Amino acid sequence: MNVVSKMEDLRMFAPWVRIIKGENRREQVNVLLRTLGVPILAFALFLGIWDSAAKSVVTSLGQVPGPSQVLEQAKGLWQEYQAESVKEDKFYERQEKRNAKKLAANPDAKVKWREYRGRTTYPQQILTSLYTVFTGFLLATLIAVPLGILTGLSQTLNNAMNPIIQIFKPVSPLAWLPIVTMVVSAVYVSDDPMFDKSFVTSAITVMLCCMWPTLINTAVGVSSISPDLLNVAKVLRLSWWSKIIKVVLPSAIPMIFTGMRLSLGVGWMVLIAAEMLAQNPGLGKFVWDEFQNGSSNSLGRIMVAVLTIGFIGFLLDWMMLQLQKYFSWDKSAVNR
Amino acid sequence: MSAHLNIDHVSMEFDTPSGKFCALENVNLKIKKGEFVSLIGHSGCGKSTVLNIIAGLYQATKGGVVLDGKEVSEPGPERAVVFQNHSLFPWLSAYENVELAVKQVFKGKKSKAEMKEWIEYNLELVHMSHALHKKPDEISGGMKQRVGIARALAMEPTVLLMDEPFGALDALTRSHLQDSLMEIQRDLKNTVVMITHDVDEAVLLSDRIVMMSNGPAAGVGEILDVALPRPRHRLELADDPMYNKYRADVLRFLHERHAKPDVPASSKVA
Numbered sequence: 001m002n003v004v005s006k007m008e009d010l011r012m013f014a015p016w017v018r019i020i021k022g023e024n025r026r027e028q029v030n031v032l033l034r035t036l037g038v039p040i041l042a043f044a045l046f047l048g049i050w051d052s053a054a055k056s057v058v059t060s061l062g063q064v065p066g067p068s069q070v071l072e073q074a075k076g077l078w079q080e081y082q083a084e085s086v087k088e089d090k091f092y093e094r095q096e097k098r099n100a101k102k103l104a105a106n107p108d109a110k111v112k113w114r115e116y117r118g119r120t121t122y123p124q125q126i127l128t129s130l131y132t133v134f135t136g137f138l139l140a141t142l143i144a145v146p147l148g149i150l151t152g153l154s155q156t157l158n159n160a161m162n163p164i165i166q167i168f169k170p171v172s173p174l175a176w177l178p179i180v181t182m183v184v185s186a187v188y189v190s191d192d193p194m195f196d197k198s199f200v201t202s203a204i205t206v207m208l209c210c211m212w213p214t215l216i217n218t219a220v221g222v223s224s225i226s227p228d229l230l231n232v233a234k235v236l237r238l239s240w241w242s243k244i245i246k247v248v249l250p251s252a253i254p255m256i257f258t259g260m261r262l263s264l265g266v267g268w269m270v271l272i273a274a275e276m277l278a279q280n281p282g283l284g285k286f287v288w289d290e291f292q293n294g295s296s297n298s299l300g301r302i303m304v305a306v307l308t309i310g311f312i313g314f315l316l317d318w319m320m321l322q323l324q325k326y327f328s329w330d331k332s333a334v335n336r
Numbered sequence: 337m338s339a340h341l342n343i344d345h346v347s348m349e350f351d352t353p354s355g356k357f358c359a360l361e362n363v364n365l366k367i368k369k370g371e372f373v374s375l376i377g378h379s380g381c382g383k384s385t386v387l388n389i390i391a392g393l394y395q396a397t398k399g400g401v402v403l404d405g406k407e408v409s410e411p412g413p414e415r416a417v418v419f420q421n422h423s424l425f426p427w428l429s430a431y432e433n434v435e436l437a438v439k440q441v442f443k444g445k446k447s448k449a450e451m452k453e454w455i456e457y458n459l460e461l462v463h464m465s466h467a468l469h470k471k472p473d474e475i476s477g478g479m480k481q482r483v484g485i486a487r488a489l490a491m492e493p494t495v496l497l498m499d500e501p502f503g504a505l506d507a508l509t510r511s512h513l514q515d516s517l518m519e520i521q522r523d524l525k526n527t528v529v530m531i532t533h534d535v536d537e538a539v540l541l542s543d544r545i546v547m548m549s550n551g552p553a554a555g556v557g558e559i560l561d562v563a564l565p566r567p568r569h570r571l572e573l574a575d576d577p578m579y580n581k582y583r584a585d586v587l588r589f590l591h592e593r594h595a596k597p598d599v600p601a602s603s604k605v606a
């Protein structure tokens with residue numbers, strides 16, 4: 001089965017191989033045009049429209065950036081990152097030398113090791129966002145899967161949970177955030193906090209918004225287990241726990257992964273808004289800061305962030321799809 | 337001597353949205369050890385209900401089932417069930433499906449090696465050794481049903497319960513499986529209760545055929561002793577006058593005398 005899916009992944013190369021081999025050239029070129037040519041053409045068309053539309057709108061921050069300006073800003077961000085890395089390396093080098101000297105003079109001397117505190121660079125912000133979204137998503141999964149299993153098993157609990165789910169599912173992260181912020185400030189007090197408050201707030205907001213698809217799908221997956229399979233479990237006198245582990249959980253796995261994939265998508269979308277308001281140093285804060293800065297580069301940089309967010313969202317979805325394919329016994333549940 | 341399996345004055349009422357529905361009334365049946373009994377009757381008459389009560393999946397409203405002197409109160413592996421649509425775990429291979437049952441039933445009684453041998457032996461019995469590690473959706477319907485039977489046999493049941501085990505299969509596959517089942521039965525001499533819709537199947541396999549009257553409030557209509565010598569071969573039996581007489585008896589019952597003679601009108605839908 002794995003072999004089959006691997007073959008599918010390789011399918012996009014097949015026309016190239018055939019063209020090189022000289023099999024049926026004309027038809028293969030057509031296939032290539034359809035599968036590769038059309039998307040490329042569409043993208044080029046999109047860039048063209050963007051470019052001409054951008055030129056005709058002038059904001060208080062100057063002209064709306066077209067594709068070339070955005071590329072320029074992306075390069076700028078990359079250069080900033082590299083310059084910052086050089087600085088960081090130098091800082092550590094200096095510190096190392098200084099401390100080595102001190103120790104050489106006096107082996108008992110107390111030396112200080114400081115961490116480099118420079119400007120946060122764009123790649124760091126991306127990593128912060130990913131770290132935050134995965135924390136929120138993990139928390140959501142840890143709550144939603146067990147709760148979904150219980151909800152799916154018991155009709156009573158299902159009836160009890162249904163209104164709660166229906167009410168909280170559509171709530172926007174912007175509505176949650178003030179409450180979460182207040183609760184976190186009140187509850188999460190420590191002199192030496194392991195995590196920043198802004199991180200905790202963002203992660204919890206992501207969790208609150210993205211647990212619902214997993215919860216709903218898990219419950220549906222569990223409640224639609226074939227009664228025959230449950231009868232087999234009864235005939236075998238499986239204990240409650242082994243019934244869950246050996247029968248219920250594996251039956252529901254395809255649905256659980258469908259839900260998790262949706263959840264991660266929602267989580268990523270919600271994260272940006274949460275970071276903006278909570279000032280978690282990720283992509284959301286980047287966008288917010290650029291907006292507040294209001295330099296002539298800002299719109300271009302925000303556009304870079306927009307594209308980055310979109311691309312990472314796409315990668316996250318692709319990653320979840322691969323996981324889903326790997327873990328699901330029911331290949332028909334895996335749909336694009 | 338009391339019977340090995342005694343279905344004693346069993347009645348069954350279901351709660352439905354439109355009130356109580358009396359599916360079975362006063363079903364009595366005594367089954368001897370090693371006997372092969374088929375239940376035959378029209379669709380919806382309550383055959384599965386009887387089987388589920390024996391299995392312990394349903395609780396009879398009145399009366400009860402006694403196996404070897406002990407009243408049946410819950411499902412258990414000593415009354416293994418083969419369900420109509422195989423009901424294998426789709427994420428486990430044939431071997432693992434049987435393994436799950438064997439591990440549960442023989443936990444602490446068999447060593448790892450013994451379990452492996454026992455799993456392979458049972459899959460061998462149903463001629464599935466060539467596809468031990470295939471998943472259910474990689475094998476045919478007949479093969480799935482074979483694995484289902486192997487899983488039930490591997491529980492070493494006192495009574496093997498089968499609900500239309502071959503109902504979903506084509507005629508040729510079905511006859512292969514019937515032959516396999518007769519072969520296994522000759523060696524293991526299990527007590528078997530099998531539901532079937534197929535008259536030939538009932539006559540070929542059974543020691544006794546229990547013909548059920550139509551529901552609601554269905555019961556045992558008539559019981560036919562099939563005194564054909566074993567081993568039985570389907571081709572030889574085709575011209576056997578006794579075989580044809582049994583067949584005709586069952587057919588006559590199903591088509592003429594299926595209605596229960598004295599059902600009080602009130603008990604139909606109470």
Ligand SMILES: Nc1ncnc2c1ncn2[C@@H]1O[C@H](COP(=O)(O)OP(=O)(O)OP(=O)(O)O)[C@@H](O)[C@H]1O
Nearest residue numbers: 350352357359378379380381382383384385386551
């Ligand atoms: N859980 C239930 N709740 C309510 N009514 C039921 C239930 N199970 C069965 N019945 C009813 O009891 C009657 C007997 O059902 P049963 O499934 O035992 O029939 P059957 O003889 O096995 O039929 P078939 O040959 O079609 O499988 C039917 O009228 C059915 O509608």
Ligand SMILES: [Mg+2]
Nearest residue numbers: 383384385499
């Ligand atoms: Mg039935």
